[in-house]
Amino acid sequence: MIRCPHCKQVESINRAGIVRGKQRYFCKACQVHFSFPNEVHTPSLRPHQVTIVDIAEQLGISKSTVSRALRGQSDIHPGTRQAVLDVANQLDYQPNQLAHSLVKSRTNTVGMLVPEFLSSFFPKVIMSAQQVLVEAGYNVVICQSGESYETEVANARTLLANRVDGLMVSHTKETRNFDHLRTFQRKGIPVVFFNRVCEDMTVPNVTVDDYRGAFVAVEHLIQTGRRRIAHLAGPDSLPNSRNRLNGYHDALLHYGLPVDNELIISYDLTLEKVNIYVNHLLNLPHPPDALFAMNDPAAIEALRVCRSRGIRVPAELAIVGFSDDPVSELVEPSLTTVAQPMAEIGRETARLLLNALHGPVSDVPEQVMLPTQLIVRRSS
Amino acid sequence: MIRCPHCKQVESINRAGIVRGKQRYFCKACQVHFSFPNEVHTPSLRPHQVTIVDIAEQLGISKSTVSRALRGQSDIHPGTRQAVLDVANQLDYQPNQLAHSLVKSRTNTVGMLVPEFLSSFFPKVIMSAQQVLVEAGYNVVICQSGESYETEVANARTLLANRVDGLMVSHTKETRNFDHLRTFQRKGIPVVFFNRVCEDMTVPNVTVDDYRGAFVAVEHLIQTGRRRIAHLAGPDSLPNSRNRLNGYHDALLHYGLPVDNELIISYDLTLEKVNIYVNHLLNLPHPPDALFAMNDPAAIEALRVCRSRGIRVPAELAIVGFSDDPVSELVEPSLTTVAQPMAEIGRETARLLLNALHGPVSDVPEQVMLPTQLIVRRSS
DNA sequence: CTGTTAGCGCTTTCAC
DNA sequence: GTGAAAGCGCTAACAG
Secondary structure, eight states: OOOOTTTOOSTTEEEEEEETTEEEEEETTTTEEEEOOSSOOOOOOOOOOOOHHHHHHHHTSOHHHHHHHHTTOSSSOHHHHHHHHHHHHHTTOOOOHHHHHHHHTOOSEEEEEESOOSSSHHHHHHHHHHHHHHHTTOEEEEEEOTTOHHHHHHHHHHHHHTTOSEEEEOOOTTOOOOHHHHHHHHTTOOEEEESBOOTTSOOOEEEEOHHHHHHHHHHHHHHTTOOSEEEEEOOTTSHHHHHHHHHHHHHHHHTTOOOOGGGEEEOOSOHHHHHHHHHHHHTSSSOOSEEEESSHHHHHHHHHHHHHHTOOTTTTOEEEEEEOOTHHHHBSSOOEEEEOOHHHHHHHHHHHHHHHHHSOOOSOOOEEEEOOEEEOOTTO | OOOOTTTOOSTTEEEEEEETTEEEEEETTTTEEEEOOSSOOOOOOOOOOOOHHHHHHHHTSOHHHHHHHHTTOSSSOHHHHHHHHHHHHHTTOOOOHHHHHHHHTOOSEEEEEESOOSSSHHHHHHHHHHHHHHHTTOEEEEEEOTTOHHHHHHHHHHHHHTTOSEEEEOOOTTOOOOHHHHHHHHTTOOEEEESSOOTTSOOOEEEEOHHHHHHHHHHHHHHTTOOSEEEEEOOTTSHHHHHHHHHHHHHHHHTTOOOOGGGEEEOOSOHHHHHHHHHHHHHSSSOOSEEEESSHHHHHHHHHHHHHHTOOTTTTOEEEEEEOOTHHHHBSSOOEEEEOOHHHHHHHHHHHHHHHHHSOOOSOOOEEEEOOEEEOOTTO
């Protein structure tokens, strides 16, 4: 009698052919295929985990000696060391990092709090930060909050309970209260911000020059003849958004163009809102001839709105994004955007954290601001 | 005297204006902006971490009582509990998960090994798996290996040393030896494979019906009049690749088309190779009129090659990808592709792991195969 | 209801 | 060189 592993029903099961000698089944209710292997799995209870005491006993020596041998300390008889290593190997000994961390009160692990990792920005930053940190002997554990403040707080608690040695943070768009991060500071655990930084906390941080990036982007639009430039801004809670908005604003002023508040809309970083707002802008009596968006996903969504309305880009509306997501090169027309040095952001964040971790930090916290670069493509 | 935090030089520093009252600097050598905050950071050594003993002493009770109160056990005087909670709060007590895990010999943490997370596939799978697992009270730590076998082995060692309670794995394209994963099995730590599964290990796993997905994709090309269909296959080491290749193969046979080995090229999942191979295919005396690619990034790279060579898609070459990466909808022309239910893969993987974690698993390991869906767009 | 004791697996004095 | 003993912070019997 075959039972669907999902809905536990028996009636809805059909045989679905044989693949590599195995009968496959299909549950009509769940629309799911499944099968069972031939070999039988014998799930013993968790067996005894071998410890240094096991090694010590087998060798008739003390566990201190085993500990020393395993760590390759100097004051140890070469023969003893080899014997320990051999037995450890033979017993398939795996050191217990928990016990080690407990006694050393350091875990060699650092945490990273990010708001999401669906766009390419955070994965790239994570990878380069990780590379630097792993090389320095640290493990990196990544927590993503899905832009939810509550999840971020929960993640921070978990990392704290697990006694990470340090923390890298790019907070959610909802985060206004930073107590969960101040706790780390109070406990003497170094915190480094990147990308989205808290201006009220005195910690090292890594940002890009959002102001300048936005300024140059808008300048480019002006120099290519645009006069009514709209801005899809990010949430006011993010310094990022504010800096880009300021850059936009100052570029208009600098070139003597009026700042029309009707053309500035700040949204919550969800694509549905982009859709609504872009349509709204296009429906204006005097619609904009250009759009500078907070980020690439927004710009690309704007592109789609234009496509669906038959509005030609860039002829009728020029569009510029921010970040240089790999997608921006692939869309049609390809997207002009302000590139951020993602790998460098990661490396710098890792470097600042290592500084804080290693040195008895005698300096004021360092704040790194990386340059951006305008990449002109066909959407402008 | 200002020193560049990167190159440590003094000569290459320029002042770069004042932002929000702070002097900013620019290092010509490193092309980097930086600044220092006003407030001075006093980096004390790591302060004493408060423990249940501290709470016990302050209250003049035993630490067992504190432990019980904190965990909300039943046999405790409500007054005592409240007092403990108050002091814990006042002292900013944070439980030490390491100590807890050590004594319980379980960490409530599960590991996830993925080959990369730059494409959208793994992030999506991770997110949905995480959701299920967090709800069940587990933390998830994610390790990405960048498709490097050595990194995967190192990650596995770390997770083992940190005594994860369970493991979810999608291995690298290089992985042929699975000893690092068998170790978990031997130690009684449940392992679940997903997406890229090891056929030699008797563990639960989650896959999609690659064979059928490929078959349907090629069938679609045939039914829309294509006769010379090329296949850009993945590495032979991945069952994924082999199943998709088989689906391609059988579809041709089923419709009475010849299988031309010249049109089947297997590549190593790097985009540079895609470029070379697609060009090679297009240079053939009898070039293909359609291409079925192992995955969306490859298909999109093929699209770019065509664009740069002025080859019209789909008129001259129809292209079909695999996975339904969000990008595939955005490229021009939009990409026909075989969608994988990423969220469901994650959920199922998490479910299988929870089963193994909770139940004393009395069954044979379950193998789930999820259906795919052909999404026809403009590239075919 | 609460305290005492032992111990999770490891490192670290301090003797010998 | 090596061992004995104490302790990292917490939980879990077992008494009372």
